[in-house]
Amino acid sequence: MPNSSAAALKATQAKDAADKKKSFEAFRAILAYGKPHKWAFAGVFVCAVLGISADLLQPYLVKIVIDDHLAVGGRDMGYIATIAGIYLGISIVSFLFTYLQNNLLQYAGQSIVARIRKDLFQHISKLSMSYFDRVHRGSLVTNVSSDTETISQFFTQVLLSLIRDGMTLVLIIVFMFQLDTTLAWYSMIVLPVIGLVAFLFRRYLRQAYQVTRSRLSRLIGFIAENLSGMGLIQAFRQEEEQTRRFNENNQSYWEANMREVRANVLFNRTFDILGNVALVTVVWLGGLAVFHEHMAVGVLYAFTSYIRQFFQPINQITMQWNTFQSTTVSMDRIWKIFSTEPEVKDPEPDKTCRLRLSEARxxxxxxxxxxxxxxxxxxxxxxxxxxxxxxxxxxxxxxxxxxxxxxxxxxxxxxxxxxxxxxxxxxxxxxxxxxxxxxxxxxxxxxxxxxxxxxxxxxxxxxxxxxxxxxxxxxxxxxxxxxxxxxxxxxxxxxxxxxxxxxxxxxxxxxxxxxxxxxxxxxxxxxxxxxxxxxxxxxxxxxxxxxxxxxxxxxxxxxxxxxxxxxxxxxxxxxxxxxxxxxxxxxxxxxxxxxxxxxxxxxxxx
Structure with a gap:
């Protein structure tokens, strides 16, 4: 028995390793579609940096007004008006670069997915009839429509979040360390906790998305089959039976969706709690520092603004985790089709025999x-x-x-x-x-x-x-x-x-x-x-x-x-x-x- 258990464990580990390798291959193959749009992505990155920098300068400007002007008894309204004008100007700059960034990313993302959808349909049309004997039509419909749409969300949502929110997080950390090194280090304590939560949820979320996609394919296939055979269903009075079977498939899909929703809510609310705990801690520690005159009020205001913004990009990235998990499942499914070779193939060029239609007997x-x-x-x-x-x-x-x-x-x-x-x-x-x-x-x-x-x-x-x-x-x-x-x-x-x-x-x-x-x-x-x-x-x-x-x-x-x-x-x-x-x-x-x-x-x- 111990030997059989060890063999089973080894087989499971080998299967997991093979699955990870296939997922990596699928991810790399799909990302290769983005190479023709590398300059568009570079433009997105530049716009993100400029737009985010403009956004994050705003609390720092308020800090300057509070500490360098109001706190020292300054009454020059022209100075405040100048800062306000700069604040308005960088808000406009942020809006323009964000608008340009979104348009560039949508253009690149939609172009990539259109190409994937085109290549996928073209590949399916070249597969041998034996493939269609084994694979349900509803599953292929899901691959061409729903799975490619999920990949579209990866390029237009997940990738945007990684660029925009990732850069926001990096720049916020830079500004926080610039304002107060001690308080910034206290804020960093939460990062390992975030990593641990993400790791614990990862497998559970992936399994939830796989089950949901599988049951969706089954439901679509059932609907397509019934619509094709509606005449037969009505002729043999099978409406109630088919409705019962539809309700079973629909209920199964609903249960999978609810499991996915519960996982997402629990995942996202955990980060909300972490954010509130971090904010309370910073306000408490910063308030003590201001009370003991170790920190200026403007610095505490700016730091509080940054700590509130600190969890926004983290929350956005984690909210995109579900989309990323769904994307990896869709990539695996699509890559499985792309990696399927037709059993009936054209001959090699050196063995090709060409018969002219006009000369054929x-x-x-x-x-x-x-x-x-x-x-x-x-x-x-x-x-x-x-x-x-x-x-x-x-x-x-x-x-x-x-x-x-x-x-x-x-x-x-x-x-x-x-x-x-x-x-x-x-x-x-x-x-x-x-x-x-x-x-x-x-x-x-x-x-x-x-x-x-x-x-x-x-x-x-x-x-x-x-x-x-x-x-x-x-x-x-x-x-x-x-x-x-x-x-x-x-x-x-x-x-x-x-x-x-x-x-x-x-x-x-x-x-x-x-x-x-x-x-x-x-x-x-x-x-x-x-x-x-x-x-x-x-x-x-x-x-x-x-x-x-x-x-x-x-x-x-x-x-x-x-x-x-x-x-x-x-x-x-x-x-x-x-x-x-x-x-x-x-x-x-x-x-x-x-x-x-x-x-x-x-x-x-x-």
Whole structure:
């Protein structure tokens, strides 16, 4: 048992050391974004020094009036007026430099965070599909929005506090020692106490912020999931159950927030007490010194003003401690994403094979591939399939047969576990992904439409594609008349996912999109599964037009979709068990015939 305890302690210490190292790396990486703005930060520092110096001269001016003029019986109002004018002048100087300092810091801070947010979104968009299988969407939304905003607070609040309040503290100490060395040393006794309190609270505060951020991510993810599935929730009368689950997540987040608030209040009020104790001590000791004529009244006034200001920057810095703790958590989370490398990568420059779209013929070879989302559990144990240029191949099989899975490696959403996939003799792992996705077009069962105009959804916001080309593509697939019946034609604004359109209308727009980008290889993944028979005929006609001259893979649940294909591949348990034309497969009296008879029986019963 002692050995196991020692091993557990050692493992814990090693984990803590690794976590600290990662946090340091994250902090250093995020701070590197500030290098292009070093002159702005230098300007902030200069403005802070000048503005703070002007502020701190004010009590010293009052001390001069009291000790050097009023205390010795001076009655010259011109002298007092001059000091008052200087006091007003330095107040204006303080205001101007503070204004300039804040503007410079906000400009630099907001620019840094905008760059981080841009790089983060760009990095996320390059990650492999396997990453999105593991990470919840709500967490990523929190990273891009909330975590970057927290980092913004670090640059615009925490950094400002460190510069401004740090300089204020240093200059106050200089002024206090200038006024009275003994009283200043008494005031310094409180600094070790402040350090001890900060150290004791540090771990507790960090844990509180980590729990709060984690529960916020969970709550955002739950809300996003429910909004996406609202139709299903209402159809199955799940409103009460989902509300109950939301309340649980909301209550959990509320409890974490309250724990964080209690920690902050206790932390900040502790410093208030320390400040009041220090002020009372200085007034007592200074009062005794004045009573015994060891100190001038003006010095006590100035010292009291400085000791009151002494705790203001400390309190401000400690109040920013919560923001700093939250920032370090956010930095860790964001750096975790930045340090995640895509599993599917572009080839090295010396191994890159570039196929020109205009010269591509569209031959596709699945050379003895094995593929699974986990290497230990292959969904497709073995597949050897070869498509001729311009050939249409239908893929059929029951749910879970591996039909849709086999196209994921062709799009390089994932890489095969073994074997290779080649296009015109080139391994797709040697083709840059951007070029590969121009060669291979994909139409899914649920085509995704963005919030924007019909025109932008067809050309995917690429303004170099002309309006005329978009309209020609829509005419070719039979979508033009449907679009022109809309209120704004091609400028009609669509809601997110095109929720105002029918399934067939969304599908026709996705066909037009394919025509605009002109891929040599076309994949249709259950593209007609959710359509009625009339709409399916329209889409079938569009399919015939789109697939002309292209190598086409049609994954279909309805056999009628692929009956006229050049070849049909029958999948079962991840393997191709039959292959041939519709008539050839029926003549085999095998598994395809069973699927066909089952489909006919289901159609007769409708």
């Amino acid at each position: 569209g031959r596709v070879d699945f050379n003895h591939i094995s593929f699974g989302y986990s290497e230990s559990k292959p969904v497709i144990p073995h597949l050897d399939l070869h498509l001729k240029p311009g050939e249409m191949v239908g893929i059929v099989g029951t749910t879970g047969a591996g039909k849709s899975t086999m196209i994921s490696p062709l799009n390089r959403f994932y890489d095969v576990n073994s074997g290779s996939i080649k296009i015109d003799g080139a391994d797709i792992r040697d083709i840059p992904q951007q070029q590969l996705h121009r060669l291979v077009g994909l139409i899914q069962q649920e085509p995704y439409l963005f919030a924007g105009t019909v025109l932008d959804n067809v050309r995917l916001f690429q303004e170099d594609i002309s309006r005329e080309k978009v309209m020609d593509a829509c005419r070719f697939v039979g979508a033009h008349d449907m679009i022109m019946r809309m209120s704004g034609g091609y400028d009609t604004l669509l809601s997110e996912r095109g929720s105002g359109l029918s399934a067939g209308e969304r599908q026709l727009i996705s066909f037009a999109r394919i025509m605009v980008f002109e891929p040599r290889i076309l994949i249709l993944d259950e593209a007609t599964a959710n359509l009625d028979s009339h709409t399916e005929q329209l889409v079938q006609s569009a399919l015939a037009n789109v697939s002309t001259g292209r190598t086409t893979l049609v994954i279909a649940h309805r056999l009628s979709t692929v009956m006229h294909a050049d070849r049909i591949l029958v999948m079962k348990d991840g393997r191709a068990i039959e292959e041939g034309t519709h008539d050839e497969l029926l003549a085999m009296h095998g598994y395809y015939e069973q699927l066909y008879n089952h489909a006919r029986q289901a159609a007769d019963e409708e």
